[in-house]
Amino acid sequence: MKTAKIIVVGGGLAGLMATIRVAELGVPVELFSIVPVKRSHSVCAQGGINAAKNTKGEGDSTARHLDDTVYGGDFLANQAPVKRMCDAAPGIIDLLDRMGVMFNRTPEGNLDYRRFGGTLYHRTAFAGATTGQQILYALDEQVRRFEAEGRVTKYEGWTFLSAVLDDAGVCRGICAMDLKTMEVRSFPADAAIICTGGNGAIFGRSTNSVVCTGSAQSALFQQGVHYANGEFIQVHPTAIPGEDKLRLMSESARGEGGRVWVPRKPGDSRAPLTIPVPERFYFLEEWYPKYGNLVPRDVATRAIHKIVFEERLGVDGEAAVYLDLTHIPREVLNRKLEGILEIYEKFVGIDPRDHPMKVFPGMHYTMGGIWIDNDHAATNVPGIYAAGECEYQYHGANRLGANSLVSCIWGGMVAGPASVKYAKGLDNGWESVPAGIYDRERTRQEAIHDALVRQEGSENPITIWKEMGASMTEHVTVVRYNKNLHQADAKLQELLERYTRINLSDRTKWSNQTLSFARELYNMLVLARVITLGAAARDESRGAHYKPDFPERDDKHWLKTTRAIWEQGAIRFEYDAVDTSLVPPRARRYDMTK
């Protein structure tokens, strides 16, 4: 008898929800994660999760949520999947509430909702300022329950290396490496759901966690999985700069009334709170009277860049603006934002309840990702599915705040059942696949490791990574010029060449983190080229993709999904029409009601 089996790669919100859905359907799941799933990057999400529950009598609806999301994404998202997500969102909140997520409450004991960027409605449910952590834990607990019942097997501390493809190009499982023993092993399954999150590490420093390298996405791309809209990278307007990471200061700070400003006088050295209000420039409120501090992230980020680099009004002459909460009562701040205030206090050493915070934009999210179809979260390779930040489906050219958690969970809800249906419909399941198919992929991966360990050279993987990050941040984030993009690609090619001479400085076969990092680094360099070349090709400005030489959105030529395809070591682009069947494209403006 044929028994279906599904592999899920990644244990953040998307991966955990996919796991739950598959297990609920009675199909065994093997869940792979680099870190214990409870430490996944979803834990860093702060502000909240969107659902049009309309609990404040504002007339909100899922149709308005759809409109805000599509408009916020500058019409690049396929609209039918976005509609299904927005329609499902209120039910997702109910489900999370039943799982025990400690959402903030109103005096009546209902869930409370707050405002977020790119909308005029109170649509964001929240658990203090650690909403992602709370939701991740709830899903982690449900998966632990399935694990206790023997319906889920976890492989924590394993890293994904590649898909196992048979001679017909169908996915029959995955190849992974145990990060402790360094053992490489093939795992058979009927389908693999990829839920491996973002790719912040490509930019060196970002708001992302260490594991967010995009390595799995890139490895799959190099095996023939298409990658869509890679050039759309979200730079969050408010992060605390740091050498190891850019720590996010949630949009919820502005949702709760936080105001962004700089002194009107360049280089004004007075303590911020001694500067009289008329001498402060609340530039977002002045430039965007309708949305004010809650314009979408791409708009706020470009405004801060303009203030700092064109108007030369950065605080203390530095690349920084004030994010000010000091006018909000302490009790409110502690109840609704404690998690992020604590981060500022611990890492900067200043209490943001008493002093305006100094923030600057930082790479935060990738709207682009693995290409999936509109209905089943299926990639172009049979048996490979994708959900969460690693895919491209829901956010178009710019993601609205608090839409990521809902898209991750919804993505898992789609991919889980779709993969089960596919597995059950297969004539020949994994049990009938010849062992040679699995041995072949394992041998290929082991050969890559052996070559890396033996390699003699003078290049250090961390140095190459830092150089990649610096170049990508400088040329491929907020403001993009074709000349610089081509320069960035030339740099990536130089780094790929130097990569052939890296020296691991650790040749052991036990918990060798240098080896696994070197594997990831190669994949990062390839994916960085997809991002950079995609940006160079797209001669327009749309959402987070901004080219001063092509300042307007150009629907005639560029209302298209970018689809990157790997062909014998070269990157080729194709372009697909976007589904705009529900909300006709219109100009995107935030200085007035849309």
Add this chain to the structure above:
Amino acid sequence: MAEKKTVIVRVKRQASPEAAAGWEEYELPWRPSMNVIICLRDIAEHPVTRDSKQTTPVSYDANCLEEVCGACAMIVNGRPRQACSALVDTLQQPIRIEPLTKFPLVRDLTVDRDSMFRNLKRMKAWVPIDGTYDLGEGPRMSADQQEKAYPLSRCITCGNCLEVCPQVNQHSQFVGAAIISQVRLFNMHPTGAMHARERLDAVMGAGGVADCANARNCVEVCPKDIPLTESIADVNRQALKQAVLGWLFG
């Protein structure tokens, strides 16, 4: 020319569980707002000791770097804490970095904390739901109740509270404060409370709440300021009540 400011770091190295442990010292260029993670990355980029010996990068766990994932717990200058929030300028030098000692060592600063997740399983630390189907809203909850439960749900499973607990040792199975606090959290939730009995049975078993000897070290090192001793006292009361009722009517 003024001498460049440097940071002196000593790391306890151990290549594998069977290998001998030993200390290595490094001298790193100082930069503003440096933390212990940056020190470890510097060593990986230039794996050379202070006395110019070639060495290997240090093995360690880290992920979010903002003290919310729990991964990078280690002992810094004698105190268990998260390496990401251990800022160099607040630490006495040489900065001494060691692995947690109450968990099996993997390599260098990497330890295996899987036992904590296994114990969460034993304690049935979840809200049992009927399924992910659309069954309407969750139970009403007062803002007060939420504000009491929320701090408990911020536990990052770092293991620092186990590290400092004298009752957690080779001769005991004590699950530790973090796990007991989760029992309290789930017994607080309206749906979770329907299954409080099962959790209390588990926490009254071997290595359970009775093993706490009230040293109160746990609450001192918790990076999230979770009221761990209150949780233990509360779960103790619940367990006692269940035991007495069981004895009277069992």
